[in-house]
Amino acid sequence: MDYTLETSQQKEKLLKTIYSLQLKSFATLQAASPLLSRQRGMGMVTQHQVHQLADKAKSLCGDLDNIKNLLRYCQDDLVQRIPNPTGSCYGGVRGVHCSRDGSIYVTAESAPWVHVLSSTGHMLQALPCQQTGKGGGTFLPEDVTVTHSGMVAVADMVSEAIWVFNPHSGHSKGEWIKIRNVGSPRGIGVDSMEKILVADYAQGQVHSFALDHAFKMLNVHSVPNLQGPRYISPALNGGFVVSEECGDVKVFTNSRKLLCSLSSKYKHHFGNPAGVCVDMDGSILVADEQHRTVHLFPKHGSPICLVSSGLRRPAGMACSSFGHLFVADTGDNCVKVFKYRVRAP
Missing domain, CATH: 2.120.10.30 (TolB, C-terminal domain)
Structure with a gap:
């Protein structure tokens, strides 16, 4: 495959992935924010699910930091x-x-x-x-x-x-x-x-x-x-x-x-x-x-x-x-x- 084409496809996939994460997190924030700030209790959300989501979010934030850094720096130049x-x-x-x-x-x-x-x-x-x-x-x-x-x-x-x-x-x-x-x-x-x-x-x-x-x-x-x-x-x-x-x-x-x-x-x-x-x-x-x-x-x-x-x-x-x-x-x-x-x- 042509390197330029392959690189363009990788860029497009990465941008789509980051954009999807941005949309989903924003939509969840819009839905959850009024419920968590006004509604008593947490509905059916369990403590385990909160911990699990926090761990996944921490891992995902780390992955995004690594992607950002790898885009910023170059090796053996x-x-x-x-x-x-x-x-x-x-x-x-x-x-x-x-x-x-x-x-x-x-x-x-x-x-x-x-x-x-x-x-x-x-x-x-x-x-x-x-x-x-x-x-x-x-x-x-x-x-x-x-x-x-x-x-x-x-x-x-x-x-x-x-x-x-x-x-x-x-x-x-x-x-x-x-x-x-x-x-x-x-x-x-x-x-x-x-x-x-x-x-x-x-x-x-x-x-x-x-x-x-x-x-x-x-x-x-x-x-x-x-x-x-x-x-x-x-x-x-x-x-x-x-x-x-x-x-x-x-x-x-x-x-x-x-x-x-x-x-x-x-x-x-x-x-x-x-x-x-x-x-x-x-x-x-x-x-x-x-x-x-x-x-x-x-x-x-x-x-x-x-x-x-x-x-x-x-x-x-x-x-x-x-x-x-x-x-x-x-x-x-x-x-x-x-x-x-x-x-x-």
Whole structure:
């Protein structure tokens, strides 16, 4: 059968089904509403029938959410490969961040740079990770983020520190400022309140803190009892999402209270969760290093596999407001760009 004809028939059938449900539910509502609001009792309707209908309605609403999500997203749509800006002299790409203007920030294993690229992958700037002053040496950024005011912040696992780049310092090319020592910082992000979020792998904690104009830390807070936290992303509600190496992804509220774990909420089995990000709809995207996949966890509906093949060792991840997903594939030494939305929001 011609694919176009088959697709048209499927569309027509789906539209008819949804339209039939709409008509039937509206007709039932019109008939039942006056009886239930004015008539005493419930006639011959039993408690069992009410429970049965509620369960069926819940299941049907879930099916409709899944259909809506499957229409909205697409799978394995690789649109670009961005080579590691450091070349092959160092390890593979590790961290990736997409700023509001579409610029991409990339770190690589054992490479003392943060590279800033355009949304199409062209080099804009290379920030050498070099300490200033006497005895200054290089440091190795593990992951990277950008504050709302445009400052670059990195997690340095080797030096056990967080660094922030100040472009307005007395040095002509700006300077890196060491903010604090952290046991074993891997992932880094910035929440909606401009607080820096740090996943401390060795101590099993997430640290958050604000910075004043003099780069002094304010309102330091730590969330304990995590199992090997790796990557972290701010959530739309002011909270954050953090991946755990031991096989789960946890969501916290803006008051730093545990909201849920994705494995429990969605009955999803993770292998080795790595990069996480939250898109403009509030959906959570997770890269699984062991399974070599990326799944999207919507607010309503079942998880959706956005990338099912083509990844070797996914690490950091970011998504843009243009409906693109950036995956740092350490095993392939490049950033892979996927179109994951059928249409940009």
